Amino acid sequence: AQSVTQPDIHITVSEGASLELRCNYSYGATPYLFWYVQSPGQGLQLLLKYFSGDTLVQGIKGFEAEFKRSQSSFNLRKPSVHWSDAAEYFCAVLNTGGFKTIFGAGTRLFVKA
Amino acid sequence: GAVVSQHPSRVICKSGTSVKIECRSLDFQATTMFWYRQFPKQSLMLMATSNEGSKATYEQGVEKDKFLINHASLTLSTLTVTSAHPEDSSFYICSAGTGGRAGAEQYFGPGTRLTVT
Numbered sequence: 001a002q003s004v005t006q007p008d009i010h011i012t013v014s015e016g017a018s019l020e021l022r023c024n025y026s027y028g029a030t031p032y033l034f035w036y037v038q039s040p041g042q043g044l045q046l047l048l049k050y051f052s053g054d055t056l057v058q059g060i061k062g063f064e065a066e067f068k069r070s071q072s073s074f075n076l077r078k079p080s081v082h083w084s085d086a087a088e089y090f091c092a093v094l095n096t097g098g099f100k101t102i103f104g105a106g107t108r109l110f111v112k113a
Numbered sequence: 114g115a116v117v118s119q120h121p122s123r124v125i126c127k128s129g130t131s132v133k134i135e136c137r138s139l140d141f142q143a144t145t146m147f148w149y150r151q152f153p154k155q156s157l158m159l160m161a162t163s164n165e166g167s168k169a170t171y172e173q174g175v176e177k178d179k180f181l182i183n184h185a186s187l188t189l190s191t192l193t194v195t196s197a198h199p200e201d202s203s204f205y206i207c208s209a210g211t212g213g214r215a216g217a218e219q220y221f222g223p224g225t226r227l228t229v230t
Contacts, residue, residue, distance in 0.1 A: 090156060
């Protein structure tokens, strides 16, 4: 069965520091992978997605993610975090057979001054 | 582009009453809409998938008679929580997609906070 694992429930980084949020997936075929961000009480905003091609994907707000098939990972990175980046981040994989998106448990990012 | 709205954004109702939540794609036609439920500090759990003009497909464990979904047009889907109880209190989020690989991306609504007293 398809699954998404985000090992870190929460992460705290200093403003200006670099960030990496981990995501591992389990899927038999080539996955469609996504990272979403959710601010409190809000819906989800797509940061970036990977369907095929270049394994390093650029997204909005300065985020990028790298697809590593050998590690079944799709980690999200940002070189310099801003206080406004504090939010919940969800990694997700699309089950293309059923067009169902499976979400990870989420990682809460805290940014300290 | 690709904006999805939900109405209402917040609703409080009494136990035993029904509540309808609307999900609209404002600037595109959504062949498929999804309804999710999110408990505090938890991830999104898919409740059902609806395609325009056909019955919704419910996930295992989701009561279809309690959570009525109607997808009457390519821009509107509704979720009705019937005979709501306090345990139905949650954050409900819809998303809309155009289907196919090119439309694999889903566009999410801002969510509806339901509180049942």
